[in-house]
Amino acid sequence: MNYKVPFVHLPTMYHRMEKELNAAFKDVMSRGDLILRKDLSEFEHSMASLLGMKYTVGVGSGTDALFLALKAANVGTGDEVITVAYTCIATIAVITNCGAKPVLVDIGDDYNMNVDLVDKAITSKTKAIIPVHLNGRMCNMKRLMDIARKHKLIVIEDAAQAIEARFDEKKAGTFGLAGCFSLYPMKIFGATGDGGLVVTNDDKIAEKISQLRDLGQRRFPEEVLYFGFSSRLDNLQAALLNVKLKYLQEWITRRRELGARYHKGLFGVEELKLPPPPQTNSPYFDVFQNYVIRAKERDKLVSYLKDNGIETLTSWYLSKPLHKQKALNLAHFHLPNTEQFAKDSISLPLNSEVSDEQVDYVIKNIKNFYKVGENK
């Protein structure tokens, strides 16, 4: 279907940077530099300095970033890891794939882990917590880090949706032992395919992840140290990301502008619950990976918008909550907010390519649906 307002439109983004991306592609291909070459180390250095961290390691995906971080932290059989069900399945899958047991807590009104529930979920087996900074807004990391310190728990942040988001002036991914980012094409800062990044200040964790991603080997002096994985961020991807990195701040500014525009346009529609607008006097600096609202008659709204050429997202975490997916055997968790949010939340088109006019068109159609401004 040809949408008037598609949820994302990758070709538009490509065409804006076409010349530079093509030149980078040609340059890398002419050098034949495909695996663990200088473009990757340049990218890793740039990301480390952007985030103010000692190390970053480029890996195959956001999922692998989380998985390798858990592995490097020796999370495994017999351990419990606390996280949420209102997330991408990857967050939970990596825990299970390490041999550990996921313990799921409910979310609060900001779609993120309700930190008040964490204490109760801790047992003698708890080893780590994975907070997820969903939709570009950070989890309350001050409270969470206090709890983690008190119980001596490892924190691995799932910052896949939150590059450059901040809490108390500190960036997503920089609070815990490791921060994990996804470079999936639809993320704020996306590659031309799959990619991920782990950031850490810990020498040992950084070293171990860079070995685990490369078949468990140390290259100099050569030795196989672990049974490892093949999950290196491609050098070509890194070269293209080096081009895109120049635009990141611009994209984030734009996303915040659009977050403000949606807020202004939809404020006062009583059938909706909106996320907070970007604010300057708040501990939160949100980057609006998604603009997720809660809506009465959600499913009818989705089809009304679709009929009017507007593509919204209601897949994965927005439709059937993960703990209710039969095959995963997680149905014993009682997560009322997660279930309610899955029924009534909807993600509206917000990305660096969407125009003001398109956003206004979405706003107008939502208001039409609820007959705002007319007699009901």
Ligand SMILES: *Cc1c(COP(=O)(O)O)cnc(C)c1O
């Ligand atoms: C996208 C995403 C992931 C997984 O990243 P991939 O790069 O797709 O493997 C993990 N967690 C969250 C919250 C995500 O949004």
